[in-house]
Amino acid sequence: MDYETPQFFRVMQYANAATGDVIDMVSGNPDWQPPASLRDGLHDYADADPPEFQYPASEGLAPLREEIAARRGVPVDQVVVTCGAGEANHLAMTEGLAQHSGNEVILADPVYPYYAGRTNLLGGEAQYVPVDDAGRLDPEAVRAVASEDTALIVVNSPNNPTGAVYPGDTIRELVAIAEEHDALLVSDEVYDHFDYTGEFESALSVESEHRVVTNSFSKSMAITGFRVGYGIYPDRLVDRVRTRHMLTNLTVSRPAQQAVYRALRETPPDYYAENRRHLEARIDAFTTALDAAGAEYSMPEGGFYVMARFEGFPGTMANVERLIDEAGVAGMPGEAFGERRADWFRFALVTPRAEEAAERLADYFA
């Protein structure tokens, strides 16, 4: 299992080199506007006095951490502002492997490839648990592979790539399994603002020294390039995480933190609700057109992604390239995410041309 980006780049490069018009459904970059107050925050910061251009506290700007802690209902000391959810996850996985006796990392199959890449990088041993047909992880299947060698269980809900939203029971069980085996559950919740079920439950709902929650403003504020995220770490780990964060990055870029802080306070709930409704409508139009293409697909409960499968046309890189050349639609090969959905494709719905793409697929498979 390799990590996502080379595959991602390979697809993007191929799509960019194609002669015809190609609809990009590869990248997970929101295509809508960031909050207006985020732009205001950047403008104000650009005129700030020199001291505001210097190091913020290593663990993040104090008012931003306090705002996060208040919104999430956690002690501010547990909050570390990170270079996106990526660094928050990296810190959690690194300390999880360092502080527990085992080196096994339980991951879902299909997996968000960065978790697999980090497991390799950090010398962990990945154990894949296949998701069920709804794209969810069954806690009993996780329990069956968990042991004293388990250091980490890393999950993501709402899920990339399956679109599943894990039930509250699942999250609670996963924390319990981590506790039973003196391991750490790492719950990546970056798509929490895009829950279409109304039943998403954060792992923060369980008090435990055995869970970390990571999140970011990349998706909710449409700013994947800003690199502002956070981790909420249990007391037993947070000091080590802060030290590692400081020795890795010192701190997170201040203009981005300042702009996010402004946007976090001033953005009305409507901003998030409208983007969610907009995505829901897109998903609806896309999947309706997929029906016409005779595709099997997973109806997302959350997030941006639809996985689909076409009879006799598995989700290989070769078939991704054929779809680019012959249908004018670029998706990700299912095989980039593991074995369980190797026959499928992942389409990112962060393009206004989603419905047009599905129509192209319908024509192609007609």
Add this chain to the structure above:
Amino acid sequence: MDYETPQFFRVMQYANAATGDVIDMVSGNPDWQPPASLRDGLHDYADADPPEFQYPASEGLAPLREEIAARRGVPVDQVVVTCGAGEANHLAMTEGLAQHSGNEVILADPVYPYYAGRTNLLGGEAQYVPVDDAGRLDPEAVRAVASEDTALIVVNSPNNPTGAVYPGDTIRELVAIAEEHDALLVSDEVYDHFDYTGEFESALSVESEHRVVTNSFSKSMAITGFRVGYGIYPDRLVDRVRTRHMLTNLTVSRPAQQAVYRALRETPPDYYAENRRHLEARIDAFTTALDAAGAEYSMPEGGFYVMARFEGFPGTMANVERLIDEAGVAGMPGEAFGERRADWFRFALVTPRAEEAAERLADYFA
């Protein structure tokens, strides 16, 4: 040997809690204006279209990398834009330890404490080589401790804390020693714009697969909070470094990269020259007043820092606190940097009140 920040915070906290007026000579935050074009760059970026708010390439914005490569005379493929020089150094040290058989890390004493902290964090074994009276590292002293167990030699010129600028011969010898022992020289050059000797030589002057150069815009553009730096990595390591960078941070904050790129192209040489002259004048005034205080001190050849020693008053944390309370001057204790200069204090000259501080010291020690 612990890392700097807790000591740094401890001193800052103590100074902030003091009842009297205290001149801060602790932090290394430039107190002058960033380039005007940096502010322009941020304003422009704040009005950009949504796609510009999304992930830049993991290794950095292409035009920024190209500008860096052209200025430094290196192939663009060797340039990775990082979260400050801190991340560039972290990546170099991590890969240096991972890719070489030994685990010994040769450091100067006194040392910039983050190198020592990273060595501990990464499971390396620090070997300290005391600097000479001029604050320089003697390459023969390094050669005497280098062996097949050496993975890294980490140096910093212009040096924090001693103010030494290493001669070109030293840099070339250090690269040769790294080559002889199949190790990696990591040369941190963040103060290169503050060379008062005119003789600073970058380790880039030596072609080698055994040297990494790290740098940042934090000091040269007075933006320590932006977290934009870079590493120039040899071909044998650069792919691994890019992978590790991607799996650690994904990429560096884009508003900061964009503003730095603009400032890099548009800032006239006068901006840098004027800040350098300004600092030189400050150093002159500060050291003249230190003469009046009867202090021994190192005349900086580069950088922001003056180390000074007062007869019968060693650089302990207790004495730092006494200077805060009784003289109204906050410096760093020499013992925070190792043994060789444990009797000394480090004063950062990034305050317009530097001369006033020296006068306070003269009064105190009169």
